[in-house]
Amino acid sequence: MTASDVLSLALGMPKAELHVHIEGTLEPELAFALARRNGVALPYADEAALKAAYAFDSLQSFLDLYYACADVLRTRDDFRDLMLAYLERAAADGVIHAEIFFDPQTHTARGIPFATVLDGLDDGLAEGARRWGISGRLILCFLRHLSEDECLATLAEAEPYLARIHGFGLDSSERGHPPSQFVRLFARCRELGKPVVAHAGEEGPPEYITEALDLLGARRIDHGVRAVDDPAVLTRLAEEGIPLTVCPLSNTRLCVFKEMREHSLPRLLAAGAKVTLNSDDPAYFGGYLNANIRAVHEAFHFDAATWYRLARNSFEASFASDAEKTAWIARLDTYFAAAR
Ligand code: ADE
Ligand code: ZN
Numbered sequence: 001m002t003a004s005d006v007l008s009l010a011l012g013m014p015k016a017e018l019h020v021h022i023e024g025t026l027e028p029e030l031a032f033a034l035a036r037r038n039g040v041a042l043p044y045a046d047e048a049a050l051k052a053a054y055a056f057d058s059l060q061s062f063l064d065l066y067y068a069c070a071d072v073l074r075t076r077d078d079f080r081d082l083m084l085a086y087l088e089r090a091a092a093d094g095v096i097h098a099e100i101f102f103d104p105q106t107h108t109a110r111g112i113p114f115a116t117v118l119d120g121l122d123d124g125l126a127e128g129a130r131r132w133g134i135s136g137r138l139i140l141c142f143l144r145h146l147s148e149d150e151c152l153a154t155l156a157e158a159e160p161y162l163a164r165i166h167g168f169g170l171d172s173s174e175r176g177h178p179p180s181q182f183v184r185l186f187a188r189c190r191e192l193g194k195p196v197v198a199h200a201g202e203e204g205p206p207e208y209i210t211e212a213l214d215l216l217g218a219r220r221i222d223h224g225v226r227a228v229d230d231p232a233v234l235t236r237l238a239e240e241g242i243p244l245t246v247c248p249l250s251n252t253r254l255c256v257f258k259e260m261r262e263h264s265l266p267r268l269l270a271a272g273a274k275v276t277l278n279s280d281d282p283a284y285f286g287g288y289l290n291a292n293i294r295a296v297h298e299a300f301h302f303d304a305a306t307w308y309r310l311a312r313n314s315f316e317a318s319f320a321s322d323a324e325k326t327a328w329i330a331r332l333d334t335y336f337a338a339a340r
Contacts, residue, residue, distance in 0.1 A: 001304060003297075003301060006297070006301075006302070006303065006304050006307065007293075007294065007297045009304055009307060009336075009339050010293050010297060010302075010304075010307040011093070011094065011290050011293060011294070012094055012335070013094055013307060013308075013311045013332065013335060013336075014094055014096045014311070014328065014331050014332050014335055015093075015094055015095055015096070015289065015310075015311045015314050015315075015332075016095065016096065016097040016098065016099070016276075016314035016315050016317075016318050016320075016328070017090060017095045017097075017098045017099070017100075017278050017279065017289055017314070018098075018099045018220065018243070018245045018276055018278055018314060018317060018318060019099075019101070019222050019223075019245035019247055019276075019278035019279075019280055020086070020090075020098060020100055020101065020278060020279050020280065020281075020282065021066075021100075021101045021102075021103065021141070021171070021280065021281050022079075022082060022083060022086060022100050022101065022102050022121065023066060023069075023070045023073070023082075023102070023103055023106060023281075024066060024280060024281025024282065024283060024284055024285075025082065025085065025086040025089075025281070025282055025283050026069055026070070026072075026073070026082060026283050027085065027283045028047040028050045028051055028283070029047060030081065030082065030085055031047075031050065031069050031072050032046070032047055032050075034072040034073065034074070034078050034081075035072045037078075038072060038074045038075070038078070040071060040072050040074070042068075042069065042071075042072065043068060050069075053065055054253075054284055056253055056254050056255070056284075057255055058203070058254060058255060059173065059174060059175075059202065059203050059254050060173055061254075062253075062254055062281070062284060063172060063173060065284070066281065066284065067106055070103075070106050070107070071110065073107065073112070074112060075116065075120070076116050076119050076120040076123065077120065077123075078120060079116070079117055079119075079120025079121050079123075079124065080120040080121070080123040080124040080127070081124070082120075082121075082124065083100075083120070083121050083123070083124025083125060083128065083136075084124045084127055084128055084131075086098075086100070086124075087124065087125070087128030087131075087132060087134050087136060088128070088131075088132065089282070089288045090134065090288060090289065091128070091132035091133075091134045093288050093289045093290040094289075094290070095134060095289060096133070096134060096135065096328060096331070097134070097135040097136070097315070097318060097320060097324070097328060098134065098135070098136045098137075099136075099137050099138075099139055099166065099167070099318060099319060100121075100136055100137070100138055100139065101138075101139050101140075101141045101169055101171065102117065102118075102121055102138055102139075102140060102141065103141050103143060103171065103172075104117055104118075104140060104154060104157075104158070105142070105143045105146060105150070105151075105154055106143070108154065108157070114154075114157050114158065114161070115161070118138075118161055118164060118165075121138060122138075122164060125137075125138070135320070135324070137166035137167075137319070137320075138164065138165055138166055139165075139166055139167040139168065139169050139197065140154075140158055140165050140167075140168050140169070141168070141169040141170065141171040141172075142154065142155075142168065142169070142170050142171075142182070142185065143171065143172040144170050144171065144172045144173065144174070144177040144181070144182065144199075145172045145173045145177060146172075148181055148182050148184060148185050151182065151185045152184065152185055152188065155168075155185065155188060155189065159192070162192060162194070165194065166194070166195075166319055167194050167195040167196060167197060167319055168186070168189040168194055168195075168196045168197075169196065169197045169198060169199070169222065170182060170186075170197075170198040170199055170200075170212075170216070171199045171222070172199075174199060174200070174202055174203050174204040174208065175203055175204055178204070178207075178208055178211055179198055179200060179208055179211035179212045179215055179216050179218075180211050180215050182216060183215050183216065186198075186215075186216040186217060186218075187217075190217050195219045195319050196216060196217055196218055196219060197218050197219060197220045197221070197222055197245075198212040198216055198218045198221065198222060199222040199223055200212040200218070200221050200222065200223065200224060201221065201223055201224045201225060201226035201227055201233075202222070202223035202224075202225065202226070202251075202254075202256060203226075203254075203256060204226065205226060205229065205230075206226055206227055206229050206230035206233040206234075207230075209221055209224055209226075209227055209233055209237070210233060210236075213236075213242065218242075219242075219243075219319075220242065220243040220244070220245055220317055221237070221242060221243070221244050221245070222244075222245045223244070223245065223246065223247065223250075223251070223256075224237065224244035224245075224246070224268075224273075225244070225246060225251055225256060225257075225263070225264045225265070225268070226256075226264075227244070227264075227268065227273070228264040228267045228268065228271075234267075234268070234271045234273065235271070237271075237273045237274075238271050238272035238273045238274075239272075241274050242273075242274065243274045243275075243276055243313065243316075243317030244268060244273055244274065244275050244276065245276050245278045245317075246265060246268065246275050246276065246277055246278065247277075247278045247279060247280035247285075247292070248260060248263055248265060248277065248292050248295055248296050249279070249280070249282075249285040249286050249287060249291060249292050249295055250279075250280035250281060250285045251263060252295075253284070253285040253286060254285075259299075260295055260296070260298070260299035260300075261299050261300075263296075263299065265296065265300065266300055269306065269309075274313050274316070274317060275310060275313060276310065276313045276314040276317050277289065277292055277293065277296065277310055277314070278292070279291070279292055293307075304336070304339075308332070308336055311332055312329060312332060315328045315329050315332065316329075
């Protein structure tokens with residue numbers, strides 16, 4: 001198989017996406033359309049000026065812009081349109097299942113009711129399932145730059161809607177906000193019977209990964225790419241089969257790694273970690289899942305077996321039912337068998 005055959009194979013694979021922030025899929029064109037529709041002023045003259053601001057030197061420099069742009073999201077239809085736009089692009093990249101983060105506190109803090117956000121996102125999921133057959137679930141993420149008490153209040157607001165929330169996560173500014181600050185919050189999430197995940201080891205140290213596992217009960221680690229800085233943490237992740245939702249373009253755009261060739265992805269795989277590939281905030285970081293696959297292909301030239309493993313991991317690491325996972329993996333196997 002030539003390198004370009006392997007790339008085509010990887011781009012066309014059926015796969016799951018487990019780490020994407022719906023607010024991070026807000027493309028400049030939609031941001032300005034919603035700004036006009038809602039009479040909201042964005043702090044940029046036009047789409048070109050906004051795109052020119054996508055030059056980040058850290059997670060925080062990105063988050064500042066990401067939260068500012070989210071201000072255009074006001075109505076149930078805005079959230080629906082945002083979700084549909086993501087699902088259309090994801091489906092075009094071969095994504096058949098997505099577990100999608102949303103940050104309700106970004107919206108409720110601006111006076112948007114929790115139900116408006118959730119109803120709109122669910123409208124989009126239902127329409128996406130009809131149009132493209134894509135399966136989607138929501139994971140509510142708490143903002144770690146806020147206090148645990150504020151997050152507990154958000155959880156109380158979410159409780160009437162638990163049937164529509166598939167799991168809970170932790171995101172936003174990592175440095176200085178360790179998982180240990182959210183022990184009560186995540187104990188409550190687990191009591192409610194939901195799986196929990198946490199961003200850890202993106203910019204923060206490997207100890208945050210250990211805290212997320214031991215103190216929060218995280219079932220997946222979002223990013224986790226800094227695990228290579230502590231061999232004991234990396235060995236543990238591999239031995240326990242804890243999935244890492246790695247986002248290569250995000251990590252290079254936010255300067256976690258200077259360039260793709262320096263990314264820890266090959267070291268994580270070599271250590272036996274259960275890695276999945278994801279897009280994080282694709283509107284801001286240069287592309288959706290297949291753009292990440294292209295960038296990884298160019299840097300590392302993985303073989304077909306590695307791409308199969310990454311796609312299979314994405315299904316195995318999902319929070320879907322065993323029956324769904326078995327059906328998706330059978331589809332993946334059929335795809336690879338036909339390509340041989
Ligand atoms: N929120 C959106 N994208 C994020 C990221 N990469 N890390 C932490 N919080 C986020
Ligand atoms: Zn993220």
